[in-house]
Amino acid sequence: MKSISMSGSVRKSVGGKATKELKANGLVPCVMYGNADPIHFAVDARQFKKLIYTPNVYMVNMNIDGTEYNVFLKAAQFHPVSDEIIHADFFQPEDGQRFELKIPVRVTGNAIGVLNGGRLGLMYRKLRLKGDVNSFPDAVEIDITKLRIGMGVRVSELSVPGCEFLDSANNYVVSVKTARGALDEEEEDEDEEGAEGEAATAEGEAPAAEAPAAAE
Structure with missing residues (x-):
């Protein structure tokens, strides 16, 4: 499948204050789950445009401080008003792992x-x-x-x-x-056919109405 490249840096702190500082600097706090312990890192928010604002699904070649990981976006959180991404979770599958x-x-x-x-x-x-x-x-x-x-x-x-x-x-x-529209056309065709049938019946009944006069 298609892949894209992104890069980030390990977070030195994961507290609330540190998270606010990241967001103020245009960074998105992220967590990568997989083979070992979770890795907390941050990525420039602009890099997510090619990943989340598209119908396509990509494998991400994530470079974290020089180390490459093949990961997939697992979940993302967005700001309720601005709709900007504020957190992302990534998943690193093992070789041959089905997910x-x-x-x-x-x-x-x-x-x-x-x-x-x-x-x-x-x-x-x-x-x-x-x-x-x-x-x-x-x-x-x-x-x-x-x-x-x-x-x-x-x-x-x-x-x-x-x-x-x-x-x-x-x-x-x-x-x-x-x-x-197609249904309306079908109904109109049926109405026209019905009208033609009634007209034909009326024409066929007309001579019968004149029959008594002929008997005289």
Whole structure:
């Protein structure tokens, strides 16, 4: 999968006062969990733009005071007003360790149902997969070309080598539904057909009404 590089420095103190000083200097307090004891460090807030403000998922090559770690973002906290990142947790997996990761969904193709007036619905923007570092894809790709109105793709129909899907197998990931406009057109067609049928019946009844006069 894709990776990006970030760098930080070990924190000398983890108290509340030290944390405020970090934030005042544009730094984000971070913790890395993994093989050994947690590592408390700080990263320039600007480096997070390429990691969190994107639908993509990356492995992070984190350089902490000259030592390289391959980590993944586990959790992030944001300020309730400014929405700026204020804390981040990273996870360093062991070699061959299987763990959970949310992978973005990417649809390809043009669904037949959409071309016929249907509406495409995406129920999941990301799916939970379990695998190791080498098995995770950049995205779960779904070809929707053959989907007609009323059809969809369930989790159970997807496959990624080396990975297990953790979301419910029966859930739809993407589907094509009848759009309101298409439904209105169908109803109008039915109304027109009904009106034509009534008109034809009325025309057929007209001669019958004149029958008594002919009997005279």
